[in-house]
Amino acid sequence: MTTTAPGSSGVRLAAETWESLFRSQVAVMRRLQAGQAFKKLPIKEYDVLFTLSRCPTGKLRLNEINDHVLLSQSSLSRLVERLEKRGLVERSTAPDDGRGILLGLTPAGQELQKEIGREHVRDIAELVAPALTADEQRELLRLTQKLQAFVASK
Amino acid sequence: MTTTAPGSSGVRLAAETWESLFRSQVAVMRRLQAGQAFKKLPIKEYDVLFTLSRCPTGKLRLNEINDHVLLSQSSLSRLVERLEKRGLVERSTAPDDGRGILLGLTPAGQELQKEIGREHVRDIAELVAPALTADEQRELLRLTQKLQAFVASK
DNA sequence: CAGTGATACATGCAAATGCATCTATTTTGG
DNA sequence: CCAAAATAGATGCATTTGCATGTATCACTG
Numbered sequence: 372m373t374t375t376a377p378g379s380s381g382v383r384l385a386a387e388t389w390e391s392l393f394r395s396q397v398a399v400m401r402r403l404q405a406g407q408a409f410k411k412l413p414i415k416e417y418d419v420l421f422t423l424s425r426c427p428t429g430k431l432r433l434n435e436i437n438d439h440v441l442l443s444q445s446s447l448s449r450l451v452e453r454l455e456k457r458g459l460v461e462r463s464t465a466p467d468d469g470r471g472i473l474l475g476l477t478p479a480g481q482e483l484q485k486e487i488g489r490e491h492v493r494d495i496a497e498l499v500a501p502a503l504t505a506d507e508q509r510e511l512l513r514l515t516q517k518l519q520a521f522v523a524s525k
Numbered sequence: 526m527t528t529t530a531p532g533s534s535g536v537r538l539a540a541e542t543w544e545s546l547f548r549s550q551v552a553v554m555r556r557l558q559a560g561q562a563f564k565k566l567p568i569k570e571y572d573v574l575f576t577l578s579r580c581p582t583g584k585l586r587l588n589e590i591n592d593h594v595l596l597s598q599s600s601l602s603r604l605v606e607r608l609e610k611r612g613l614v615e616r617s618t619a620p621d622d623g624r625g626i627l628l629g630l631t632p633a634g635q636e637l638q639k640e641i642g643r644e645h646v647r648d649i650a651e652l653v654a655p656a657l658t659a660d661e662q663r664e665l666l667r668l669t670q671k672l673q674a675f676v677a678s679k
Numbered sequence: 680c681a682g683t684g685a686t687a688c689a690t691g692c693a694a695a696t697g698c699a700t701c702t703a704t705t706t707t708g709g
Numbered sequence: 710c711c712a713a714a715a716t717a718g719a720t721g722c723a724t725t726t727g728c729a730t731g732t733a734t735c736a737c738t739g
Binding site for chain 2 (some may be wrong): 717718719720725
């Protein structure tokens with residue numbers, strides 16, 4: 372068994388852990404956002420293109436995307452509206468649910484996603500790879516996946 | 526030495542690690558934001574009160590706070606304006622730098638921070654503590670601190 | 680299968696945010 | 710010591726965001 376410091380019952384550790392996870396995310400995100408890549412498209416909009424590009428079928432429901440992103444439903448609706456106006460995504464009605472909207476990348480959207488993605492991945496690698504060993508990165512990956520899985524299942 | 530998978534030279538691992546860190550942060554933040562505690566004060570505004578409460582001197586410069594938070598300088602300036610209007614913080618001119626502003630909590634601000642903080646810490650513990658063992662939390666804490674330190678030093 | 684509630688997304692509107700710029704102060708270099 | 714550049718923070722203004730609500734479709738229940 373793992374003992375905790377007397378009187379804190381693990382609450383303090385959890386709080387410190389979250390605080391550190393959050394601040395590290397802020398620090399990294401700040402740098403990434405400043406990258407040249409996001410002069411072309413805000414990072415939140417890029418994230419939607421990226422999410423679509425990762426999806427096997429190439430199309431996702433708006434509410435599925437919403438789970439991935441820290442935006443209200445209405446903000447995502449408008450963000451997608453902007454992407455559509457720029458010709459980067461296409462809405463289509465979901466075949467099995469008349470209420471739903473399926474979102475997919477246009478060829479221009481795919482192109483822009485790849486273009487920004489290349490730069491973005493370089494920036495990430497420059498920031499993360501020298502900070503942690505490969506083993507540490509794998510462990511961080513595992514722990515954050517585990518945390519995410521627990522939160523999603525709750 | 527730790528070898529990387531052929532052809533990916535660590536770039537892929539770094540990207541996956543960041544992606545997972547980011548998504549886990551989104552998932553946890555989404556839950557925390559929805560907590561009862563943040564009906565009283567938006568989480569971003571609470572974060573400023575919290576940051577001030579942690580500071581030994583009790584006062585911080587606006588630009589120091591800005592480093593901690595994912596907001597532009599002007600947005601922070603206005604956020605602080607709102608906190609001031611609600612009587613939660615006080616601006617004072619920095620003694621050693623006529624351009625600077627020192628920000629401190631008022632008694633009401635301290636009170637509200639503690640009140641929200643208690644609830645918030647409970648929510649964090651409910652979300653994080655059951656997801657990871659204490660050892661895993663300590664390791665996640667260590668890795669995110671290391672990442673943050675590297676980014677800050679760059 | 681009608682009626683009630685839930686879900687998916689859109690929209691009006693007020694508030695928050697960021698960019699560009701402004702003022703004031705400090706720092707630097709000659 | 711002075712002029713030029715840098716830094717801290719505030720502010721005008723356009724864009725983005727979220728809350729509340731609206732509309733349409735789906736699911737459940739008796």
